[in-house]
Amino acid sequence: MVDLQDIREAAQRIEPYARTTPVETCGMLDELAGRSIFLKCENLQKVGAFKFRGACNAVMGLDDEDAARGVVTHSSGNHAQALALAAGMRGIKATIVMPSDAPRVKRSAVEGYGAVVVECEPTQEARERNARMIVEREGATFISPYDDHRIIAGQGTTYLELHEQVAELDALIVPLGGGGLLSGMSIAARALNPNIRIIGVEPELADDAAESVRIGRIVPQRPPRTIADGLRTSLGTLTFPIIRENVDEILSVSDEAIVCAMHVIWERAKLVVEPSAVVGVAAVLQESFTSRAGMGRTAVVLSGGNLDLSQLPW
Amino acid sequence: MVDLQDIREAAQRIEPYARTTPVETCGMLDELAGRSIFLKCENLQKVGAFKFRGACNAVMGLDDEDAARGVVTHSSGNHAQALALAAGMRGIKATIVMPSDAPRVKRSAVEGYGAVVVECEPTQEARERNARMIVEREGATFISPYDDHRIIAGQGTTYLELHEQVAELDALIVPLGGGGLLSGMSIAARALNPNIRIIGVEPELADDAAESVRIGRIVPQRPPRTIADGLRTSLGTLTFPIIRENVDEILSVSDEAIVCAMHVIWERAKLVVEPSAVVGVAAVLQESFTSRAGMGRTAVVLSGGNLDLSQLPW
Numbered sequence: 001m002v003d004l005q006d007i008r009e010a011a012q013r014i015e016p017y018a019r020t021t022p023v024e025t026c027g028m029l030d031e032l033a034g035r036s037i038f039l040k041c042e043n044l045q046k047v048g049a050f051k052f053r054g055a056c057n058a059v060m061g062l063d064d065e066d067a068a069r070g071v072v073t074h075s076s077g078n079h080a081q082a083l084a085l086a087a088g089m090r091g092i093k094a095t096i097v098m099p100s101d102a103p104r105v106k107r108s109a110v111e112g113y114g115a116v117v118v119e120c121e122p123t124q125e126a127r128e129r130n131a132r133m134i135v136e137r138e139g140a141t142f143i144s145p146y147d148d149h150r151i152i153a154g155q156g157t158t159y160l161e162l163h164e165q166v167a168e169l170d171a172l173i174v175p176l177g178g179g180g181l182l183s184g185m186s187i188a189a190r191a192l193n194p195n196i197r198i199i200g201v202e203p204e205l206a207d208d209a210a211e212s213v214r215i216g217r218i219v220p221q222r223p224p225r226t227i228a229d230g231l232r233t234s235l236g237t238l239t240f241p242i243i244r245e246n247v248d249e250i251l252s253v254s255d256e257a258i259v260c261a262m263h264v265i266w267e268r269a270k271l272v273v274e275p276s277a278v279v280g281v282a283a284v285l286q287e288s289f290t291s292r293a294g295m296g297r298t299a300v301v302l303s304g305g306n307l308d309l310s311q312l313p314w
Numbered sequence: 315m316v317d318l319q320d321i322r323e324a325a326q327r328i329e330p331y332a333r334t335t336p337v338e339t340c341g342m343l344d345e346l347a348g349r350s351i352f353l354k355c356e357n358l359q360k361v362g363a364f365k366f367r368g369a370c371n372a373v374m375g376l377d378d379e380d381a382a383r384g385v386v387t388h389s390s391g392n393h394a395q396a397l398a399l400a401a402g403m404r405g406i407k408a409t410i411v412m413p414s415d416a417p418r419v420k421r422s423a424v425e426g427y428g429a430v431v432v433e434c435e436p437t438q439e440a441r442e443r444n445a446r447m448i449v450e451r452e453g454a455t456f457i458s459p460y461d462d463h464r465i466i467a468g469q470g471t472t473y474l475e476l477h478e479q480v481a482e483l484d485a486l487i488v489p490l491g492g493g494g495l496l497s498g499m500s501i502a503a504r505a506l507n508p509n510i511r512i513i514g515v516e517p518e519l520a521d522d523a524a525e526s527v528r529i530g531r532i533v534p535q536r537p538p539r540t541i542a543d544g545l546r547t548s549l550g551t552l553t554f555p556i557i558r559e560n561v562d563e564i565l566s567v568s569d570e571a572i573v574c575a576m577h578v579i580w581e582r583a584k585l586v587v588e589p590s591a592v593v594g595v596a597a598v599l600q601e602s603f604t605s606r607a608g609m610g611r612t613a614v615v616l617s618g619g620n621l622d623l624s625q626l627p628w
Binding site: 022024027043044046048263266267268269270271272273305309310312314 | 358577583623
């Protein structure tokens with residue numbers, strides 16, 4: 001199990017490499033939300049997403065012998081870039097298994113960070129099989145995007161920073177896909193600020209987490225259609241129990257609300273954020289939320305800013 | 315004349331209202347530029363532009379009697395929004411004279427901050443005449459977008475912050491339109507860091523400042539066509555001599571380079587910036603600049619982030 005001490009150690013480990021991201025505020029957003037909103041800007045993290053924290057913690061925590069054999073993951077998203085950069089910083093090999101239908105631009109990004117890309121058929125089974133093969137053949141360490149203690153501890157460092165940056169938070173709102181960020185942050189938040197209200201937010205079109213918590217076991221994500229492509233994953237076996245224990249509430253937001261929140265953040269907060277990053281903003285702008293009492297000081301995590309600028313949803 | 319003391323007083327005056335904007339770095343930008351670039355993010359300033367600093371200094375510095383009669387300017391750009399917000403914060407009236415062909419969205423923005431908009435014919439003469447009329451009729455104080463000591467001192471506070479945020483700067487690069495930001499920052503920079511190299515950047519399609527300095531008198535801007543709409547103005551009678559004295563060099567950049575720099579900042583630094591804001595970035599990415607020795611630590615001001623998100627230039 002990950003505890004506050006693990007997260008503190010992760011913070012020390014990644015400190016020379018990761019960025020302390022700023023917290024921004026926005027008068028118009030406060031007005032619309034009816035409360036003070038503190039935006040934790042993980043879109044300004046290295047590789048443009050919080051994922052760098054966990055990947056960096058995992059890579060820098062390897063002993064030299066394991067490190068020399070490299071790391072591997074299967075992903076076409078921000079975790080792939082994060083692992084590629086962290087491995088590059090340590091001077092070790094990263095192999096990224098990617099489905100053959102992954103956008104060219106994502107492949108180039110990962111290669112740009114110096115990783116080796118291995119193409120496979122676009123099925124979950126093929127991705128896992130190829131990654132396993134590389135583990136067996138090269139002795140590389142497999143690093144999951146979220147279901148890994150090192151990753152959870154790394155993502156949890158986001159709350160340590162936030163805790164130093166904003167006093168007396170009443171609520172914490174975090175995007176929820178595989179649950180790495182929410183579980184990590186919730187451990188630190190519960191330990192440092194026991195009464196804080198912790199809320200996960202997922203897209204209505206990928207609301208497997210709420211259902212999983214409701215029925216008490218992990219429900220796999222159905223074929224995902226949401227614009228929030230970073231939140232299409234199911235909960236992991238490690239993240240699920242942490243979320244059940246620490247999280248007070250899971251909300252869901254429509255894709256329309258996500259696009260609208262994204263526009264507000266671009267236009268008013270002047271920050272480039274991807275759809276997955278703004279589900280928390282979409283949640284606090286919903287009438288069912290603005291009408292709630294309390295939570296006068298609410299932190300919302302903007303989780304990333306990687307998207308194709310030539311294909312904006314407005 | 316404006317001096318460091320005026321700028322320090324301006325900083326104290328605006329401190330309760332303006333934002334201390336962050337300085338961001340971006341690994342990819344450093345690589346492309348071949349030096350360490352520090353981005354001073356005035357796009358994250360109130361109203362999305364450095365203009366709030368000067369407008370706020372001017373409004374908050376009025377004595378109560380003058381303040382009661384309100385303020386007036388003619389502008390359809392960021393200065394109008396800045397003055398409207400500053401006046402609203404002080405609880406006084408702001409009147410903005412705007413050409414009848416100004417985009418609807420700019421008018422709404424200013425009205426959203428509580429200012430009164432007076433429409434006039436779309437000529438410089440009509441704008442000035444209408445503003446003068448309001449000064450005479452209402453006793454309002456006219457506040458120029460740049461050619462005013464209070465404005466220059468207010469914009470200069472940007473350098474005071476930068477000086478605290480980044481040690482040992484070798485160079486400072488600032489967008490140049492009317493010259494308010496460059497002249498204010500140059501006064502603070504020369505006083506606090508005498509050897510810093512100070513560079514103004516203007517669009518090739520609005521390069522009146524370089525010509526003015528070359529021939530020693532203010533050359534009016536020809537009909538402007540550049541995409542950098544905030545930099546289409548000519549130098550002012552106050553800003554011109556300050557720039558002649560303090561600025562080492564004036565560079566110009568093409569509109570193509572501006573669009574390219576804007577894309578780099580959006581995609582890699584995850585910041586929403588307007589075309590006028592990135593002329594400094596375009597300058598440091600030019601081959602004629604990347605090949606220069608020295609200036610290992612260069613600050614570049616991103617001056618604003620207000621633009622129509624539905625009409626991006628790519």
